[in-house]
Amino acid sequence: MIFQIYFWLLLLCCFLCIYRIGTGPTPPDRAVAIDIVGTVVVGISALYTVVSGNDFYINVAISWALLSFIGTVALSKFLEGKRFDE
Amino acid sequence: MSYTLGIIIIGIGILFDIGGCIGLIRMPDVYNRLQSATKCVTMGTCCILLGIFIIEGINPSGLKALLAMIFVGLTSPTGAHSLARASYRYGVKLWKKSVGDEYSEICRQPEHPEWEQD
Amino acid sequence: MIIKRLIVFTALFVIWLMCTWPFSPFDLQSFIAGLLAAGIVLMIFPSTPRGINSSKLSQPKRYIWAVVYVPVLVWHMIKANLDVLYRVVHPDLPIKPGIVKIKTSLNNPIARAILCNSITLTPGTLAIDIRGEDIYVHWIYIRKRSVKSHTEEIGGRFESILKKVFE
Numbered sequence: 001m002i003f004q005i006y007f008w009l010l011l012l013c014c015f016l017c018i019y020r021i022g023t024g025p026t027p028p029d030r031a032v033a034i035d036i037v038g039t040v041v042v043g044i045s046a047l048y049t050v051v052s053g054n055d056f057y058i059n060v061a062i063s064w065a066l067l068s069f070i071g072t073v074a075l076s077k078f079l080e081g082k083r084f085d086e
Numbered sequence: 087m088s089y090t091l092g093i094i095i096i097g098i099g100i101l102f103d104i105g106g107c108i109g110l111i112r113m114p115d116v117y118n119r120l121q122s123a124t125k126c127v128t129m130g131t132c133c134i135l136l137g138i139f140i141i142e143g144i145n146p147s148g149l150k151a152l153l154a155m156i157f158v159g160l161t162s163p164t165g166a167h168s169l170a171r172a173s174y175r176y177g178v179k180l181w182k183k184s185v186g187d188e189y190s191e192i193c194r195q196p197e198h199p200e201w202e203q204d
Numbered sequence: 205m206i207i208k209r210l211i212v213f214t215a216l217f218v219i220w221l222m223c224t225w226p227f228s229p230f231d232l233q234s235f236i237a238g239l240l241a242a243g244i245v246l247m248i249f250p251s252t253p254r255g256i257n258s259s260k261l262s263q264p265k266r267y268i269w270a271v272v273y274v275p276v277l278v279w280h281m282i283k284a285n286l287d288v289l290y291r292v293v294h295p296d297l298p299i300k301p302g303i304v305k306i307k308t309s310l311n312n313p314i315a316r317a318i319l320c321n322s323i324t325l326t327p328g329t330l331a332i333d334i335r336g337e338d339i340y341v342h343w344i345y346i347r348k349r350s351v352k353s354h355t356e357e358i359g360g361r362f363e364s365i366l367k368k369v370f371e
Contacts, residue, residue, distance in 0.1 A: 028173035069161035076172035
């Protein structure tokens with residue numbers, strides 16, 4: 001029961017971020033919101049480990065954290081106008 | 087007992103998460119949004135993972151939660167730092183009521199790597 | 205050089221073992237795949253972390269200060285979060301933002317990276333760029349206007365401990 005409330009609250013966080021992705025006035029705003037969504041999803045996926053009793057989802061959390069970081073750095077390099085190898 | 091403690095810590099983490107996302111909506115420009123969202127969401131996710139470690143105890147998924155906590159704590163501030171610099175270089179202005187900007191004249195100068203390779 | 209690469213290799217392999225934790229004792233495939241993956245990563249990225257040498261690694265005093273650093277950081281993180289919650293929920297949005305410059309006296313690259321990450325996680329500050337010995341910090345509520353007081357207030361709380369750990 002308490003976990004259902006937690007999941008709804010985290011889903012609310014995701015929708016707030018999606019609102020910012022939709023209405024952000026500049027491209028960096030959208031990039032920030034995408035970064036934050038990635039970190040929130042790590043929390044959701046880790047919480048699902050406890051609810052389902054399945055160890056698989058914590059691996060999803062670890063790899064999502066690392067891949068979200070790489071995506072953020074790539075987006076910021078793109079916004080900065082550099083190539084990806086400097 | 088540890089179950090209840092874990093539930094409470096996860097609740098605190100979700101409170102911080104919601105605060106960070108409200109900051110993402112309410113703050114006026116990119117840098118303030120980045121500040122509130124990064125600090126609160128990093129701490130909130132670390133609290134959620136710590137609560138999962140307390141609930142699970144010392145077994146594979148609990149220790150993996152600790153590993154994910156270290157990864158989130160290392161990567162999230164680095165990503166925020168890189169996004170802040172990128173948005174300054176992209177040309178996003180500071181908020182109109184800002185107090186001072188000491189970075190504007192140094193931003194256009196080229197960087198000099200001063201660390202020698204060993 | 206060899207010792208540094210061996211340290212990086214061991215760290216990568218330990219992370220692999222933690223990610224594939226529930227292994228049966230005779231599961232050789234996972235071990236061999238981990239060894240291969242760590243070797244390939246070292247071949248692709250051959251540069252080892254700068255600023256660590258083996259004489260520093262063998263002093264136990266540095267590890268004790270590194271353990272002391274964690275509760276200090278956690279305490280400042282909790283204060284930062286309560287500060288942000290107050291500013292976000294307050295109806296008038298009490299912010300007075302701007303970018304200030306602070307000085308750092310650290311030379312070690314890893315110590316500088318950790319200092320910038322800690323500045324990002326502490327109340328109201330966000331490190332933007334680092335040039336030479338200046339760090340440019342976005343601050344959400346500026347009170348005074350001098351480089352020295354900003355340095356005291358933002359970087360001073362971590363710099364003394366980091367100097368004991370890394371230099």
